Amino acid sequence: MIPPPKPAKTPMLLRAVRIVGFAVLFGIALSVVRQQNLWYSILYSVCIGLICWVCIDFGRLALARVLAKNAGGTQDTEWPGWPWMIVVVVLGSIIGYSTGTILGDWLTGERSSNLLSAGSLRESLSLLLFALVPAIVVTYFFYSRGALAERESVAEAAQRQAAESRLKLLEAQLEPHMLFNTLANLRVLIALDPARAQTMLDQLIAFLRATLGASRVAGHSLRAEFDRLADYLALVQVRMADRLTVNFALPEALADVQVPPLLLQPLVENCVKHGLEAAIAGGRIEIAAAREGNELLLRVRDTGVGLVGASPNGESVGEGGEASGEHAAARFGLAQVRERLATLYGTRASLSLGAAPDAEGGTLAVVRLPLAKQ
Amino acid sequence: MSPPGATALIAEDEPLLAMSLQAELAILWPELRVLAQVGHGEAAVAQALALRPDLVFLDIRMPGLGGIEAAQAIGEDWPDDQNLPLLVFVTAYDQYALQAFEHAAIDYVLKPVRPDRLAKTCARLQAVLAARDAAHAPDSIESALGQLRSLLAATGIAAPATPPLTVIQASVGATIHMVPIADVLYFEASDKYIRVMTAAREYLIRISLRQLLAQLDPRIYWQIHRGTVVRSDAVAAALRDESGRVQLKLRERPELLSVSRLYAHLFKPM
Numbered sequence: 340m341i342p343p344p345k346p347a348k349t350p351m352l353l354r355a356v357r358i359v360g361f362a363v364l365f366g367i368a369l370s371v372v373r374q375q376n377l378w379y380s381i382l383y384s385v386c387i388g389l390i391c392w393v394c395i396d397f398g399r400l401a402l403a404r405v406l407a408k409n410a411g412g413t414q415d416t417e418w419p420g421w422p423w424m425i426v427v428v429v430l431g432s433i434i435g436y437s438t439g440t441i442l443g444d445w446l447t448g449e450r451s452s453n454l455l456s457a458g459s460l461r462e463s464l465s466l467l468l469f470a471l472v473p474a475i476v477v478t479y480f481f482y483s484r485g486a487l488a489e490r491e492s493v494a495e496a497a498q499r500q501a502a503e504s505r506l507k508l509l510e511a512q513l514e515p516h517m518l519f520n521t522l523a524n525l526r527v528l529i530a531l532d533p534a535r536a537q538t539m540l541d542q543l544i545a546f547l548r549a550t551l552g553a554s555r556v557a558g559h560s561l562r563a564e565f566d567r568l569a570d571y572l573a574l575v576q577v578r579m580a581d582r583l584t585v586n587f588a589l590p591e592a593l594a595d596v597q598v599p600p601l602l603l604q605p606l607v608e609n610c611v612k613h614g615l616e617a618a619i620a621g622g623r624i625e626i627a628a629a630r631e632g633n634e635l636l637l638r639v640r641d642t643g644v645g646l647v648g649a650s651p652n653g654e655s656v657g658e659g660g661e662a663s664g665e666h667a668a669a670r671f672g673l674a675q676v677r678e679r680l681a682t683l684y685g686t687r688a689s690l691s692l693g694a695a696p697d698a699e700g701g702t703l704a705v706v707r708l709p710l711a712k713q
Numbered sequence: 714m715s716p717p718g719a720t721a722l723i724a725e726d727e728p729l730l731a732m733s734l735q736a737e738l739a740i741l742w743p744e745l746r747v748l749a750q751v752g753h754g755e756a757a758v759a760q761a762l763a764l765r766p767d768l769v770f771l772d773i774r775m776p777g778l779g780g781i782e783a784a785q786a787i788g789e790d791w792p793d794d795q796n797l798p799l800l801v802f803v804t805a806y807d808q809y810a811l812q813a814f815e816h817a818a819i820d821y822v823l824k825p826v827r828p829d830r831l832a833k834t835c836a837r838l839q840a841v842l843a844a845r846d847a848a849h850a851p852d853s854i855e856s857a858l859g860q861l862r863s864l865l866a867a868t869g870i871a872a873p874a875t876p877p878l879t880v881i882q883a884s885v886g887a888t889i890h891m892v893p894i895a896d897v898l899y900f901e902a903s904d905k906y907i908r909v910m911t912a913a914r915e916y917l918i919r920i921s922l923r924q925l926l927a928q929l930d931p932r933i934y935w936q937i938h939r940g941t942v943v944r945s946d947a948v949a950a951a952l953r954d955e956s957g958r959v960q961l962k963l964r965e966r967p968e969l970l971s972v973s974r975l976y977a978h979l980f981k982p983m
Contacts, residue, residue, distance in 0.1 A: 516774065519805035520727065523825035527733040578727045582776075616726075619753045619776045 355392070358477070362388030365473055383443040383451070390442070391435025391474050398427040418485075428474050436470035513550060514608070517575075524577050539577055542570045549601060558597040561628055561635075565589050567600075568607055568626060575611050582621025583611075593628050596635060596710065599679055605672030606639040606704045613669050614643025614701055622701065635710050640695050640703040676706070684709060719842055721768040723750045724757035724783065725803060726775045730824060734770060734803070737828055742835045754778025758786040766798050767842055770822075773804040781810070781868055782923075785939045788861045789973040793956070796845060797857040799838055813867035817860050862975055878928045881909050883916035892916060898947040898966055900925060902940035912965035937961065938973040951980035 366384030370377045403419040419427070444450055521543060528536035549567045565587055572585045607624065615622045622642035629636045673692060680688040687709040695703040721738070725731035731750050738745055748764045751757050753776045761769055761783075769787065771780035778786065784800050791797050802821040804810055814821045820834050845853055881892040892909060901908045902922045909916040918925075926936060936942050943961060950962045951972070959972035959980055972980065 515806040519824055520730075523733075523805060524727065524729050526825040527729045531729075577729070580728050582726075616774070617776055619755070621776075 354396070354481070355389070358388055358392045359385055361473070361477060369469075379443075379447060379449070382446060383440065386442045386446070387436055387439030387470055388473070390439045391431050391470060392477070394431035394434050395428055395474060395478060398431055399424065402427060418482075424478065424482075428478055429471065432470040432474045433467060435474070436467060439470075513547075514612075517608075520578055521574050528577070539574065542573045545570045546574060550604075553600040553604075556600050559600045560594060561589060561596045561598050562594040564598050564600070564603060565626065565628075568603060571604065571607065572611075572624065579615070579621060582618075583615060584621075584623040586623060586625040586627075588625070588627035590628060590630070593630060593635065596628075598635075598637075598708065599683060602676065602679060602706065603637060603639055605676055606706075609669045609672055609704075610639060610641035610643065610702070614641035614645070618643045630710065631707075633710050635708040637706040637708070638703060639706075640701060642695070642699045642701040645694055645700050646692075646702055680706070680708075718746070719744060719768065719839075720746045720748050720764070720766040721770065722748055722757065722761055722764060722766040722798075723770045724752075724754065724775065724780065725750070725770070725772040726752045727772075728752070730772075730826075734826060737826060737831055738835070741828065741832050742839070745835075752776075754780065754783040754786075757783045758790070761787045761798060762790055765795065767796075768801060768838060769798045770801045770803055773802055773807055773810050780804075781813075781864065782939065784861065785865060785975065788858060788975055789939055793854075793974075796853055797861075799841060800861075801834060801838070809868065813864055816867040817864035819860055819864055858975060862978075865975070875928050877930045881916065881918060883909060883918050885916065890916060894929075897944060898963055899941060899943040899970060900934075910966065935976070935979060937976045937979070938971060939975075941970055943970060953980075 362385040363381050365388065366381035367377065369375070369384060370380035373380075399419060400417065402423055404416050406419050406423070407416040418424075440451055521539075525536055525539055525543070528539060546567065549570070569585075569587065572583070576583050576585070603626065607626065610624050615624065625638070625640050627638045629638070673690065676690050680690060689707045690704065692702065692704045695701045719742075723731055723734055725734060731752075735747050735750065738747065745768075748766050749760045751760050755777045757769065757771060757775070757780075758778065769784075771783055773780040775783070780802055784802075787800075788797060800819060802810065802814060802819065803824060803826070804821060805824040811821065813819075820837065822831055822834055878894050880894060881897060883890045883892055892911060896911045897909055898912060899910050900922070901910065906917045906919050907922060907925060909918055922940065922942065926934075926942060929942065933945060934942050935945050943963075947963055947965065948961045949964045952960050952962060952969075954960070957974075957977070959977045961970040961972060961980075963970070
């Protein structure tokens with residue numbers, strides 16, 4: 340999941356230092372333009388700048404929090420939006436200019452014209468401009484820096500997430516436990532039954548090739564899908580021997596239908612890992628394709644130990660009822676199938692998982708895909 | 714060098730791998746007698762207790778009980794007057810378990826089994842058996858139990874932590890009962906279910922004890938047996954009999970709960 344974007348948080352102190360620096364520059368510039376005493380100009384500029392900043396920055400945070408709270412927490416808690424922000428900047432500038440001038444007067448013992456004590460409205464406004472223009476510029480400066488950093492962090496998070504999910508996918512597909520056990524069996528067979536070892540190696544190669552290539556091919560025929568599943572299950576069968584029986588049912592009419600490669604692989608793996616490997620007597624896996632109206636129905640069922648979290652009287656409480664991290668891998672497999680279906684078909688495809696409805700027990704997963712119109 | 718007549722039990726669910734381990738052992742340790750070869754955890758426990766081998770090779774992932782649970786059951790039910798068998802775990806790939814073995818200094822072998830690595834393990838096992846035979850050390854059982862305890866603790870820690878449960882959702886017919894966790898006096902595993910015992914009645918939930926334990930606060934809920942977890946403040950007294958077995962008397966229920974030897978050390982005066 341991508342974490343909600345956060346504006347870049349420059350530490351307050353650093354921001355204050357920047358404001359002072361900006362105010363000093365502004366003071367120098369002003370003293371040159373208006374032919375005033377340099378030190379006084381800088382002092383006033385810093386006083387006004389700092390107070391403006393305190394009013395605007397804290398006003399922004401307070402307002403954003405209040406707005407976010409009223410909006411039920413769905414809003415940004417750091418940025419209230421430009422319309423409100425303009426109000427904050429104008430008010431902050433007025434307060435900052437007035438109190439900054441008073442502070443400057445108090446420090447220097449001078450008496451300079453203030454917004455309120457100015458002779459005319461025109462004079463007040465022109466004084467205000469001195470505070471307002473830099474305030475807007477500085478606010479915009481901080482805002483655009485924050486927005487840039489935010490965009491960067493969102494892009495970075497998305498990239499990290501994509502890399503993570505690719506890695507997780509590969510790890511799930513090349514499940515190390517399965518791989519090392521298969522290699523251990525292969526090692527034994529080489530000495531014992533070289534011909535069978537070769538067959539097993541061929542199946543492993545086909546499985547690895549299909550797994551590593553699955554992300555690069557858009558689709559393959561249902562026949563190819565069933566063949567790859569058969570390779571995988573043949574490898575499992577070497578390990579489980581007579582504890583595993585496999586049934587495939589692929590009607591000839593559906594054999595050439597295109598499906599996303601290895602779509603069913605995680606479902607079959609779940610049958611093996613969570614259904615049958617855990618059952619002392621083992622069991623059966625059935626993989627079947629059927630047509631229902633304009634939909635392709637793919638069923639993967641096992642006669643294993645069933646879903647954890649199902650209640651004693653048999654009804655399933657669904658995958659959400661799974662109790663701990665133990666089945667995180669199974670959940671990840673299911674999530675991966677759902678995600679692929681959603682990306683490729685939107686709401687026209689679905690995956691449902693539940694307890695198998697007959698007396699043999701185990702689990703049944705059903706994938707529905709739209710069939711292309713003939 | 715090797716002690717005469719050493720015996721072993723192999724628990725491995727993949728027939729080819731079990732066969733190969735036995736063949737490798739026959740080459741590296743010809744005097745070792747493999748008493749039986751079993752394919753799941755329950756059989757490993759039953760055969761170990763029946764045949765009393767010196768060594769047990771345990772696959773981590775087996776149908777039914779896994780290797781670590783089987784080791785726990787063997788440790789709990791092994792007779793007091795005999796040395797516990799030396800345990801060697803066999804695993805294809807399991808980072809958590811490997812950490813736990815290192816932590817508890819318990820032997821393990823990786824699949825595919827490499828002869829040179831297995832030879833080292835055999836040499837170590839032979840040395841331990843020889844030392845044990847020579848010394849008749851009375852504390853060897855206690856040290857073996859200590860090893861098992863630290864293995865169980867380490868595998869418990871390695872499990873991913875989940876936030877503690879506050880209510881137990883138990884279905885009775887079509888109703889889901891919400892049982893506050895504070896009402897539960899103890900949990901008892903039975904077959905596929907766990908019995909959830911409150912003062913007034915019991916509920917069944919379908920979850921493994923291991924999964925449940927990961928969601929209980931270990932300071933409050935104490936495992937006292939491979940199949941029992943008790944709320945520590947529901948215990949009124951711990952009674953120790955002449956043979957050293959500990960039983961717990963509860964405040965709000967009449968039955969006594971047995972504490973296995975692996976957990977008896979929890980009940981000591983402060």
